[in-house]
Amino acid sequence: MEDAPADRLGIVLPFALAVELVGVAGVFALADPTLMEPEYEGFFTYSAVALLGTALAVPAFAFALARRNGAAARWAAASGTLAVAFVTAMSAAGTGPWIVCAAVTLLASYAATLVSLFGSQRPPLFPSAAGVTAAVIVLVWAVWSTGFGTDADYTGTWTARHDAASLTMTDPTGSGGGQYTLRVGMCTEEGEWRLDYPQMTTSVQVWLRREGNRCLGGPTQVQLPVVGGTEAAPVVGIPGPDGTELLLTKR
Structure with a gap:
């Protein structure tokens, strides 16, 4: 025992x-x-x-x-x-x-x-x-x-479900900013985008500087944060025309 x-x-x-x-x-x-x-x-x-x-x-x-x-x-x-x-x-x-x-x-x-x-x-x-x-x-x-934060590459084309909207971002100089073209339905708007901070998922500060025709309501500058997805297909969110969040996935 x-x-x-x-x-x-x-x-x-x-x-x-x-x-x-x-x-x-x-x-x-x-x-x-x-x-x-x-x-x-x-x-x-x-x-x-x-x-x-x-x-x-x-x-x-x-x-x-x-x-x-x-x-x-x-x-x-x-x-x-x-x-x-x-x-x-x-x-x-x-x-x-x-x-x-x-x-x-x-x-x-x-x-x-x-x-x-x-x-x-x-x-x-x-x-x-x-x-x-x-x-x-x-x-x-x-x-x-x-990896102490995952990089999100914003350049390229982002699309919403059923191709309801698309966002194309270019960065010709590689400096974290360039031109964008946003299409929502039959409406198209163009302007500049800029990156305030390093492209870390946990500290995203990307802004669309909207000029001329606007397809979305809201202020002149709109923040474009990463809201989910994966490294291969990140998702960004932007205020939609009806007040709901418009989700765009990187392709």
Whole structure:
């Protein structure tokens, strides 16, 4: 009977590691870092995940060090690293179905931390070390996949569904500005466009300087932000003639 706690640890911790690895695999398979996310989209969600991950991982890590429990400290470090990695991934991949896998992964890691902390026997080294390794790999993937912001190339032709509208933008000098032609139905307008800042998806500041005939209402200068899509087919939004947002996809 004396070996019962050790037996339980020998079952629970490898099982927690297996769940974590399966969850990580699900994140890799389902997360799409090519998605174009508008500025501050889901900002509250990112902050909440980061806060929750820190609130759970840091105290557990400190407590494990105080008790000189290396395995629990490694599991807690893995939990914190995973929380940072998933928040980083969310900045590019959005909150899709992969979030479920991320939540399961974090719960498994946190559960392993608690088991290691309060188990009466010394936990085995392998599961916790493997958990840390998996967490670091996910963090490296998250940072690499986001690429610190994705460039959006505005030059070319953007079209709305059913060819209801099109926007052609040229940049002959490569300086982040040029001429545009906007067609909405039978109406055509022309003018200049300019880029205020580097072409980062998270800091889009593109303006259409409208001159002469106008197919859309609104002010003289209209902002043209990236509102979604993917790297291969980003989507920009512009106020439509009926007050609704007109979505144009890069072809």
